[in-house]
Amino acid sequence: MKLAFTKMHGCGNNYIYFNCFDQTVPDPESLSIKLSEPHFGIGGDGIILISPSDKADAQMRIFNADGSEGKMCGNGIRCVGKYLYDNGMTNGRTTITIDTLSGVKTLELTVKDGKMQSARVDMGAAILAPREIPVDMDGESVISAPIVVDEKVYHMTCVSMGNPHCVIFQKEDVDDLDLTRIGPKFEHHPLFPERVNTEFVNVLPDGSLKMRVWERGSGETWACGTGSCATGVAACLNGFANKNEDIVVHLRGGDLTIRYTDETVFMTGAATTVFKGEIEI
Structure with a gap:
């Protein structure tokens, strides 16, 4: 089975991204462990799945290098925004929403020459309790x-x-x-x-x-x-x-x-x- 992927990073926090709009990634926990390994895999901090969502423009799921699932990744969500925009999946909109295990986040994208350069993310309220x-x-x-x-x-x-x-x-x-x-x-x-x-x-x-x-x-x-x-x-x-x-x-x-x-x-x-x-x- 072959899977298409994109390697991306935000300030060096690098993940392997899979577009799950048009492919299915089986057993992402084990796959993240395998692919994150730099010598025998692709190398990275984990994998991120970009999937359809009924409440946002897309859903992101994060799997760490040890296979555990993360709730949120601030660098990862900017990369998801870039992937969606650069691949024509936002219909040119520069305000988009991403569904995460920590809720729906809103991104304001800065674009140059048809590519997203940076993003401002509303990360939600800080929890102190x-x-x-x-x-x-x-x-x-x-x-x-x-x-x-x-x-x-x-x-x-x-x-x-x-x-x-x-x-x-x-x-x-x-x-x-x-x-x-x-x-x-x-x-x-x-x-x-x-x-x-x-x-x-x-x-x-x-x-x-x-x-x-x-x-x-x-x-x-x-x-x-x-x-x-x-x-x-x-x-x-x-x-x-x-x-x-x-x-x-x-x-x-x-x-x-x-x-x-x-x-x-x-x-x-x-x-x-x-x-x-x-x-x-």
């Missing part, structure tokens, strides 16, 4: 709360953007972190019943943020859209940034711009098509 994130703590929110990992005390701010995030602001340069060692210990910490994505963040002198991320199910990735949103929200909650102002987040794969309002969180960034191909499974 611990039980809804979820994190096993009491209270109305978790802001700069202590957590002990590997015998060291960190201070975390927890946010859900449709998936759980633990944001750690630190003075030590995040570039010096041994993320492959510490990341899994946060991901599987008993405070997080559904595991967690963890962002390690420096506040730079110009007010922008430098971030590295350990994603549950994928490990370190070059960017995380929902993680950047959570980081922008956490920066406001901790007094490092202001609501209703653009917050630039520097990731290993590029920059995203976040704006946190009382109603929602906006994320703006680019999306890139790398190559197209066909694989026999």
Whole structure:
């Protein structure tokens, strides 16, 4: 059986995309594990299925490199928007909707020479209630709360953007972190019943943020859209940034711009098509 695919990335967060309007992808959990492997597969952070929806222009389903299904991917949804527009599936409209496991999201596309260059995504309201994130703590929110990992005390701010995030602001340069060692210990910490994505963040002198991320199910990735949103929200909650102002987040794969309002969180960034191909499974 042959499947057509498109390799795309948003700030280096790279997935393998399948158009399921005209083909069926069997057992996507196992396929994601197989194809994400860089030496024997295509290589990537997982696979994303683009399918018809009765409530939006399309539906996206995300499968991480370990086969687990994700609820939302901020970089992935921009790539889905680009795929739909560039392939003539939006009838030229630059405002489109995508159905995800975290609800329907609206994208405003910026187009040049007939191709989508970037998108502003309405990511929805940030969730701060611990039980809804979820994190096993009491209270109305978790802001700069202590957590002990590997015998060291960190201070975390927890946010859900449709998936759980633990944001750690630190003075030590995040570039010096041994993320492959510490990341899994946060991901599987008993405070997080559904595991967690963890962002390690420096506040730079110009007010922008430098971030590295350990994603549950994928490990370190070059960017995380929902993680950047959570980081922008956490920066406001901790007094490092202001609501209703653009917050630039520097990731290993590029920059995203976040704006946190009382109603929602906006994320703006680019999306890139790398190559197209066909694989026999």
